[in-house]
Amino acid sequence: MTGRTRGEQTKAAIIDAALALFTERGFDATTMRAIAESAGVSLGNAYYYFRSKDELVQGFYDRTAVEHGERLPEVLDGLDGLADRLTAHLDLWFELMAPQHPFAVGFFRNAADPASPLSPFSAASAPARTAAIELMERVVEDAAPPVPATVRAQLPEVLWLYHMGVVLFWVHDRSVEQAATRLLVRRTAPMIERVVALADLPALQATIVDLTTLLADLKAMAG
């Protein structure tokens, strides 16, 4: 975690201090002054590396995303069915994020603001978004039986949207160890696999085209 340059070390120290305090006291109860003091750094210095308190959480979220990408192959190994692979992917996410669930709200509250750079749809988070969709691509590409060509191109992005929806649910989930979210995934992933498997049915072509063009139109308007 210790970077080469002085700046990288300071930055890591701030993230570490913030993560520890967030976990210990929660997001709102942790002040920027406490983070700076705990990191052995001045208040202003914390703002040199992170433009806001929220961006601090983004830094740690990025860390988790990297670890997610690194460990994904190992949890996908040996799994063929799309539902199994999707479930394993999300379970890994839950596992990595579980310690941060108590203060995740403080993060996602601002992520829900479309004007915020933390919004998953914002231009600022485009790299993180692309990386996340890339992970879904890995979930999809080696699935067996293979995903019908009809929906193959759109599927990773659609599954990423599904992921975002699950995250929204997870944030609101107050059941023990977020069991409700796990249940949601365990039940809906097979449904997705079932629907995807039917994508070549002639009867569904109209609906698939409808959905595809709708997505394209909406993305065009969102520009």
Add this chain to the structure above:
Amino acid sequence: MTGRTRGEQTKAAIIDAALALFTERGFDATTMRAIAESAGVSLGNAYYYFRSKDELVQGFYDRTAVEHGERLPEVLDGLDGLADRLTAHLDLWFELMAPQHPFAVGFFRNAADPASPLSPFSAASAPARTAAIELMERVVEDAAPPVPATVRAQLPEVLWLYHMGVVLFWVHDRSVEQAATRLLVRRTAPMIERVVALADLPALQATIVDLTTLLADLKAMAG
């Protein structure tokens, strides 16, 4: 808007001032001090009537919900198809909320916090939630052709969830006059009608049961 007692008048003055300033400058750029000054009242007095800045916005939302319920029959009048009725219902919501869209983000940001009483899923907003589902019941009950009995009971609540999803999209929608959200509804409402019409198909029974029990299980865990 002028109430009988002194307190009611002051309260109304504060709401009016806040609404004007929010609309003019947006939520974040409007300070409580500016609201108080504009209402001809001291800062502390604003907090005598509203426990927080957010609670001030909740007032508008409640007002709008009441108006929505009052005007719903008139926009549903003469419409039979479920898609048409659903679209009319949501269009009315858009019409009523349009003036507040610029600062709606400031409101919904906190509504996205499940711990906040403003969250649509919180216990504190249970009355508002029940009222909103009740409106969906009115959308469903007189639809022709009638909704299959298989899904009739669950449909209003499911449509309310759909409504919440649309609201989430609407908040993020930066297209002119939220045209993208209208497009989304115009395209998805017919899909919903189509799926609902197929609810009695034997091939779909398993999936419908799956979804129904999933919803029930999740609600039980959320308890």
Add this chain to the structure above:
DNA sequence: CTCCTTTGTTGAACGTGTTCAAGTTGAACA
């Protein structure tokens, strides 16, 4: 009338996130 309670009102003060002008450090270069 006086007293008491409820309701309404005030502005100073607190703690917070954030900004900024001013300073320090250290490595590359002359």
Add this chain to the structure above:
DNA sequence: TGTTCAACTTGAACACGTTCAACAAAGGAG
């Protein structure tokens, strides 16, 4: 070596949401 300059660091200061002890007005009860 001395110079330069970008990277880094500082703490005071600002504006905001919110709290609070104190005060004023209104309206009965005696």
